[in-house]
Amino acid sequence: MSEREPIGVIGTGYVGLxxxxxxxxxxxxxxxxxxxxxxxxxxxxxxxPIYEPGLEELIAKNRERLHFSTELSDALERAxxxxxxxxxxxxxxxxxxxxxVHAVVNxxxxxxHHALVMKSxxxxxxxxxxxRLFTATGKDQFRYVSCPxxxxxxxxxxxxxxxxxxxxxxxxxxxxxxxxxxxxxxxxPQVRTDINSAEMVKLASNAFLATKISFINEIANVCEETxxxxxxxxxxxxxxxxxxxxxxxxxxxxxxxxFPKDVTALKQLAGNSGYHFQLLNSVIEVNELQKRRVxxxxxxxxxxxxxxxxxxxxxxxxxxxxxxxxxxxxxxxxRLQAAGATVIAxxxxxxxxxxxxxxxxxxxxDALEVxxxxxxxxxxxxxxxxxxxxxxxxxAVMAGTLIIxxxxxLDPAAVRAAGLTYEGVGRSH
Ligand code: UGA
Numbered sequence: 001m002s003e004r005e006p007i008g009v010i011g012t013g014y015v016g017l018x019x020x021x022x023x024x025x026x027x028x029x030x031x032x033x034x035x036x037x038x039x040x041x042x043x044x045x046x047x048x049p050i051y052e053p054g055l056e057e058l059i060a061k062n063r064e065r066l067h068f069s070t071e072l073s074d075a076l077e078r079a080x081x082x083x084x085x086x087x088x089x090x091x092x093x094x095x096x097x098x099x100x101v102h103a104v105v106n107x108x109x110x111x112x113h114h115a116l117v118m119k120s121x122x123x124x125x126x127x128x129x130x131x132r133l134f135t136a137t138g139k140d141q142f143r144y145v146s147c148p149x150x151x152x153x154x155x156x157x158x159x160x161x162x163x164x165x166x167x168x169x170x171x172x173x174x175x176x177x178x179x180x181x182x183x184x185x186x187x188x189p190q191v192r193t194d195i196n197s198a199e200m201v202k203l204a205s206n207a208f209l210a211t212k213i214s215f216i217n218e219i220a221n222v223c224e225e226t227x228x229x230x231x232x233x234x235x236x237x238x239x240x241x242x243x244x245x246x247x248x249x250x251x252x253x254x255x256x257x258x259f260p261k262d263v264t265a266l267k268q269l270a271g272n273s274g275y276h277f278q279l280l281n282s283v284i285e286v287n288e289l290q291k292r293r294v295x296x297x298x299x300x301x302x303x304x305x306x307x308x309x310x311x312x313x314x315x316x317x318x319x320x321x322x323x324x325x326x327x328x329x330x331x332x333x334x335r336l337q338a339a340g341a342t343v344i345a346x347x348x349x350x351x352x353x354x355x356x357x358x359x360x361x362x363x364x365x366d367a368l369e370v371x372x373x374x375x376x377x378x379x380x381x382x383x384x385x386x387x388x389x390x391x392x393x394x395x396a397v398m399a400g401t402l403i404i405x406x407x408x409x410l411d412p413a414a415v416r417a418a419g420l421t422y423e424g425v426g427r428s429h
Contacts, residue, residue, distance in 0.1 A: 004028045005182060008075025008082040010104050012039060012068070014050055014156070014257075015119055015149050016085030021055060022160035024062035026185055031067045031075040043068045051322040051349055054157035072107055076114065081178055083147075085119040089257075094264040095272075096123055105130050108142055115143035115175035121202055121262060123269045127169070127195035143175035146195045148202030153256065154320030163188045169198025203269070206262040207280060212247040213254045214286040220250035220426025221293070230426030231408055250425045252380060252406040253290035255317030255326040260287070291331045294404055295339065297423055298376055301402045306340030309399065311370035314381025315358070316350035324353040328406070329380050333358050346370045348383055368397055375400035382409035391418035 006029040009020040020030045034040050039049055046063070048056045059066060067074065075082055086100035101120055108116065118127065127146050134142045146169035151159045166183045168190060170176025180190055191201070220230040230250045238245030254260070263280055270277035295305075302308055317327035324330065329345070336343050343361040347354060351363055364370045367386060371377050371394045379386055387409050395401070395418040403415050405424040412429060415422040 005081065005178060006031065006079045007182070008033060008079040010034075010072070010075065010082055010084050011086035011100070011120070012036075012043060012049075013085060013087060014052070014153065015151065016083070017048070017050065017059070018052065018055060018151055018156045018160055019083055019085055019119060019149070020066060021058040021062060022157070023182065024065040025058055025161070026182070027065075028182065029065045029067065029078070031069065031078050033069055033072050033075050035070060037070050040068045040070050052156050053154065053320055058157055076109065076111075080113055081115055081117050081145075081175065081182070082108075083117045083119050085149075088120045088122055088261075090261045090264060094268045096121070096261070096265045098122060098126065101126070101130075102133075105133055108134075108139060110139050110141075112141035115145055115178070117145045117147050117175070117179055118199075119147060119149045121148065121206075121258070121265075122199060123265055124196050124199040124203060125269075127199060131195075143171070143173055144195065145170045145175045145179050146198035147179055148198060150202070150205065153323055154318060161186065165189050165191055167191045167193070167198050167201050169193050169195040171195070203262055203266045206259055207266045207283070209247050210254055210259040210263045210287070211279065211283045213249075213251075213259075214283040214290070216248045216250045217253065217290045217425070218286055221290075223426035223428065227428050228426075229428045231424075232429075233426075250408060251290075252294060252328040252332075252425070253287040255328055256323060257325040260284070260326045291328045292335060293425075294332060294378060294406055295335050297404055298336075298378075298402070301421065301423070302375055302400070304340070305336065308341045308375040309373055310336050310341045310343055311364075311374040311377040312343060312345035312361075313367055313370055313377060313379045313386045314350075314383055315345055315347035315354040316381050319381055319383045320349075322347075322350040322353050324350055324357055327381075329354070330357060332378070332380065333361050337361070344370055344374065345380075347381065348385060350381075368393060372397040373399045376402035376404060378404040379406050379409060382407040386410075391415050391420060395419050 004027040008031045009016050010033050012032050012034040020032050024030045084104050088096040091097045127144055131144050148167055166188050168176055168179050223230045234248035237243050238248050267277050267280040315329040333343050337360050344364050346364045391414055401421045403420050403422055408424045412422040
């Protein structure tokens with residue numbers, strides 16, 4: 001047994017596994033629980049169900065401290081702090097579906113020495129309603145802490161070990177102190193606050209970052225009309241400390257499991273409490289339009305898309321992940337096929353996931369095969385290997401000449417030097 005406090009982690013999805021591996025790395029014994037027996041069995045065999053750089057190695061390194069089980073009692077017997085990392089997907093109405101969270105809450109026993117530590121992203125006010133539930137069921141000694149997660153997919157391990165901040169919302173009891181102690185070895189400021197505020201920090205942060213992206217995408221669209229270059233504009237803006245350079249990359253819009261879900265959840269939360277959050281409607285709308293704008297660019301250069309062969313480089317919602325949730329490629333491939341085009345695509349990691357979600361397109365083994373005989377190639381996800389492409393080779397195999405750089409990730413000069421036509425997002429150079 002290590003000297004550090006053992007913990008339980010309920011839910012071995014993306015956040016749960018990274019949290020478990022991270023705390024094991026910091027020295028805690030971690031008791032991971034999931035209702036999915038098959039997944040637990042695979043984890044016991046050392047098989048990692050998601051693709052996340054560095055995670056498999058971190059889990060292998062800390063194998064001795066990581067324990068996997070389908071029995072909640074295994075965690076309850078050994079740990080006071082039970083980190084909850086179950087899914088909170090959006091419902092049809094856009095509200096977060098809290099059924100998995102409630103199942104965990106209902107499964108808790110009467111106890112005066114346990115605490116739930118909420119890692120799942122939940123609407124502000126969830127902690128208060130869970131505490132009410134505890135009280136109503138005679139579990140009022142069960143403590144509750146909100147400890148939102150700010151990990152980014154693709155760099156989650158690094159983000160866990162080097163966070164910008166740790167936010168802990170609690171009722172000023174032992175549980176908040178215990179969570180603060182767990183994180184104390186990390187070199188990061190801690191924000192200790194109340195539960196409602198901690199929950200709101202998470203939603204507001206994601207909504208703000210999404211707003212930044214929709215804002216720069218609209219600037220890019222205006223740049224296209226006025227002859228300015230959004231990359232130059234973002235550089236000039238980002239040097240202002242108050243703005244900062246990050247999340248000012250114009251492109252084909254944001255995707256993933258978090259931004260679309262959380263922006264909608266915050267909008268709904270505001271609406272449900274009688275406040276119309278106008279700005280967020282626009283953030284969502286701009287993002288949806290941005291995913292589709294590339295269609296107009298293709299038509300501008302190619303005329304009709306009927307019978308055209310269009311190559312897509314990248315399918316995942318961003319590089320270094322196989323996550324296809326809310327990926328721009330989903331909308332784009334459907335739109336292209338509806339317009340009569342043949343779509344051929346390659347993604348270094350996400351092809352298996354993509355095959356489950358996208359029908360009617362061809363998958364190519366590499367980027368050059370995507371380009372072969374294509375009338376146009378669209379960079380959808382900025383994987384490093386696409387940035388490093390030799391465009392002389394690309395030009396040699398294409399039928400047409402159009403390269404649409406949907407992430408402003410390519411060197412326009414190199415593309416043009418190969419005799420190709422370069423079109424980015426909001427770029428004049
Ligand atoms: C996001 C947040 O960045 C994390 O802090 C948060 O913990 C996480 O959601 C969550 O709530 O779980 P993630 O969805 O993994 O993380 O990915 P990001 O790197 O933030 O990218 C989101 C989307 O925005 C991607 O589609 C990306 O292509 C797009 N993006 C990002 C842009 O279009 N422009 C940018 O400048 C930055």
